[in-house]
Amino acid sequence: xxxxxxxxxxxxxxxxxxxxxxGSRLLLLELLAQAExxxxxxxxxxxxxxxxxxxxxxxxxxxxxxxxxxxGLRVYYAVAGSDVVSLxxxxxxxxxxxxxxxxxxxxxxxTHRDEMEPVPAAELLDRAKKxxxxxxxxxxxxxxxxxxLPGAINIPIEQLESRLGKLCKNREVxxxxxxxxxxxxxxxxxxxRKRGIKARRLQNxxxxxxxxxxxxxx
Numbered sequence: 001x002x003x004x005x006x007x008x009x010x011x012x013x014x015x016x017x018x019x020x021x022x023g024s025r026l027l028l029l030e031l032l033a034q035a036e037x038x039x040x041x042x043x044x045x046x047x048x049x050x051x052x053x054x055x056x057x058x059x060x061x062x063x064x065x066x067x068x069x070x071x072g073l074r075v076y077y078a079v080a081g082s083d084v085v086s087l088x089x090x091x092x093x094x095x096x097x098x099x100x101x102x103x104x105x106x107x108x109x110x111t112h113r114d115e116m117e118p119v120p121a122a123e124l125l126d127r128a129k130k131x132x133x134x135x136x137x138x139x140x141x142x143x144x145x146x147x148x149l150p151g152a153i154n155i156p157i158e159q160l161e162s163r164l165g166k167l168c169k170n171r172e173v174x175x176x177x178x179x180x181x182x183x184x185x186x187x188x189x190x191x192x193r194k195r196g197i198k199a200r201r202l203q204n205x206x207x208x209x210x211x212x213x214x215x216x217x218x
Contacts, residue, residue: 019063033207035146085211179205
């Protein structure tokens with residue numbers, strides 16, 4: 001290894017880039033940005049084997065991107081901070097603007113599902129404070145409990161059809177979920193519109209909202 005301080009510095013910084021160079025690890029970061037989770041839960045949600053999931057988490061931990069704590073026989077992981085979420089979001093943004101295939105996949109997989117402009121965070125915060133919209137969190141209940149937008153009501157996506165009575169049909173609904181690549185808010189908006197309820201998506205998701213320093217409730 002070079003003894004030059006600048007070279008060594010860049011070599012150490014490269015650990016972060018190396019840790020982010022796996023689609024599986026990016027998926028784990030998205031899941032951990034919602035709530036602290038055990039290795040078992042992360043393996044189930046990501047579709048990875050326990051052994052493979054543990055290896056990816058160890059790489060993320062060595063790069064300082066996640067933290068870990070032990071409770072009994074289980075190890076629980078969490079995102080190390082909002083700066084990690086901001087880094088993850090920046091990676092998405094650069095990828096979409098600089099890699100043609102990423103832009104094509106986003107357009108093909110997501111954009112066609114809802115061509116209406118999503119609601120920016122600042123606009124939603126203002127309209128929610130004035131009581132003009134219903135903020136709907138369609139993530140699982142445990143993610144909502146770990147943190148959510150102020151005043152948001154939680155109806156997990158799989159329960160939405162049976163619990164539409166909780167929503168006021170005369171007020172616009174703004175739905176959000178895990179982030180810009182999460183399909184749950186797209187599905188929610190589609191279901192709501194079919195029932196005659198005016199609905200739009202939040203531009204990003206809960207992790208990006210929190211990373212921007214906007215108010216949250218736990």
